[in-house]
Amino acid sequence: MPRKIEKDAALEHALTLFWDHGYRGTSMDMLTSTLGVEKPSIYASFGSKQALYLAALAQYRSWLIGWVQRSLRDAPSARAGIDRTVRLMMARSSRKSRKGCFATNSALELADHDPLVLKEVRTTFAQLVAVFVTAVQAAQADGDVRSDRAPQLLAQLLVNAIEGARIMEKSRAVNGHGAAMADLILCLLDRH
Amino acid sequence: MPRKIEKDAALEHALTLFWDHGYRGTSMDMLTSTLGVEKPSIYASFGSKQALYLAALAQYRSWLIGWVQRSLRDAPSARAGIDRTVRLMMARSSRKSRKGCFATNSALELADHDPLVLKEVRTTFAQLVAVFVTAVQAAQADGDVRSDRAPQLLAQLLVNAIEGARIMEKSRAVNGHGAAMADLILCLLDRH
DNA sequence: ATACTTCTATACCGGTCGGTACATCACACT
DNA sequence: AGTGTGATGTACCGACCGGTATAGAAGTAT
Numbered sequence: 001m002p003r004k005i006e007k008d009a010a011l012e013h014a015l016t017l018f019w020d021h022g023y024r025g026t027s028m029d030m031l032t033s034t035l036g037v038e039k040p041s042i043y044a045s046f047g048s049k050q051a052l053y054l055a056a057l058a059q060y061r062s063w064l065i066g067w068v069q070r071s072l073r074d075a076p077s078a079r080a081g082i083d084r085t086v087r088l089m090m091a092r093s094s095r096k097s098r099k100g101c102f103a104t105n106s107a108l109e110l111a112d113h114d115p116l117v118l119k120e121v122r123t124t125f126a127q128l129v130a131v132f133v134t135a136v137q138a139a140q141a142d143g144d145v146r147s148d149r150a151p152q153l154l155a156q157l158l159v160n161a162i163e164g165a166r167i168m169e170k171s172r173a174v175n176g177h178g179a180a181m182a183d184l185i186l187c188l189l190d191r192h
Numbered sequence: 193m194p195r196k197i198e199k200d201a202a203l204e205h206a207l208t209l210f211w212d213h214g215y216r217g218t219s220m221d222m223l224t225s226t227l228g229v230e231k232p233s234i235y236a237s238f239g240s241k242q243a244l245y246l247a248a249l250a251q252y253r254s255w256l257i258g259w260v261q262r263s264l265r266d267a268p269s270a271r272a273g274i275d276r277t278v279r280l281m282m283a284r285s286s287r288k289s290r291k292g293c294f295a296t297n298s299a300l301e302l303a304d305h306d307p308l309v310l311k312e313v314r315t316t317f318a319q320l321v322a323v324f325v326t327a328v329q330a331a332q333a334d335g336d337v338r339s340d341r342a343p344q345l346l347a348q349l350l351v352n353a354i355e356g357a358r359i360m361e362k363s364r365a366v367n368g369h370g371a372a373m374a375d376l377i378l379c380l381l382d383r384h
Numbered sequence: 385a386t387a388c389t390t391c392t393a394t395a396c397c398g399g400t401c402g403g404t405a406c407a408t409c410a411c412a413c414t
Numbered sequence: 415a416g417t418g419t420g421a422t423g424t425a426c427c428g429a430c431c432g433g434t435a436t437a438g439a440a441g442t443a444t
């Protein structure tokens with residue numbers, strides 16, 4: 001059934017499954033039982049397991065970028081949006097669970113051996129950095145963020161810290177320093 | 193052949209293989225051909241694929257902690273050791289390849305579903321933070337690191353930044369900001 | 385009602401997985 | 415030389431993998 005709405009719903013379920021168990025840890029049988037669709041229908045709609053995975057990864061990217069853009073915008077100032085977003089993404093229990101970042105999971109499991117996954121992951125991180133670059137530039141124009149460093153550098157630093165935090169969160173190694181670490185990182189944006 | 197020296201060499205080869213391809217991506221056939229030992233010998237020495245993986249993970253932990261301890265110590269001061277170590281671990285091409293951190297790989301691939309792996313990964317990160325805590329405390333005593341923040345927080349921040357950088361490095365998303373980011377992070381340690 | 389078309393689901397394919405039974409072989413001791 | 419012992423490698427096991435051929439069900443036009 002190639003109706004787009006059902007395809008999107010199936011993609012979301014597939015994303016959840018791949019997110020939890022990885023690519024190799026998710027079998028077609030798990031997919032059929034979770035999506036409620038049998039294998040031939042999946043192959044008719046997506047072509048292969050890898051194509052389904054790539055589609056789920058692309059959906060994750062658009063969801064993530066959209067979420068971050070909205071979070072950055074819904075604030076009284078560019079700097080306030082940055083602070084709010086970084087705190088939310090670095091805080092331990094803010095996400096629905098400690099699943100980490102799906103793009104990171106994909107990068108570690110497959111990027112070394114699958115050029116398509118590598119390309120998609122690079123795009124995801126590039127867009128994520130780009131969104132933060134825009135916000136940092138606006139905050140710099142407002143005088144709320146130091147201007148002696150390139151916005152690209154500061155944005156990359158924020159993304160770095162966020163991804164690092166989501167790793168540590170997954171290993172339950174963070175004791176509760178999440179919020180304090182976010183505050184400290186954000187101090188780096190202050191004018192000296 | 194249960195001689196320890198050969199077991200250690202086999203473990204190192206297994207570690208390389210698991211590091212490159214992950215747990216599920218490494219088959220017993222790959223292990224036998226790389227270790228130069230047939231399957232029954234592997235099972236006689238380690239018991240199972242999972243046990244072999246855990247042993248490799250433990251060897252990685254001792255290697256990593258030892259390396260960091262040595263790097264922190266081989267410097268004229270505690271602060272200099274911290275700077276040197278963080279710069280080395282965050283710099284893109286310093287590692288032999290962009291394989292990332294094996295503990296992180298394990299955490300993302302298996303920690304959610306294998307409590308033994310989770311425990312080992314938690315221990316690894318806890319020891320890594322502990323090593324940095326010791327260094328930060330010494331540097332604080334020297335007056336080379338701000339004392340208005342807990343050493344645990346600062347150490348966790350450093351490990352966070354390092355792990356984040358090693359993720360981004362794997363996706364080739366960092367453009368060359370690695371060294372600049374390390375410098376910026378290290379500024380956070382300065383007395384205000 | 386019947387013939388035709390379209391989507392679904394069962395059943396199966398070759399290949400590979402982790403793990404093991406067993407035959408073989410090298411070697412020490414008498 | 416003969417015999418016992420322990421490690422090695424081959425050959426195989428059932429289970430499961432991703433993917434597909436094909437039978438069956440549901441709906442529509444006539």
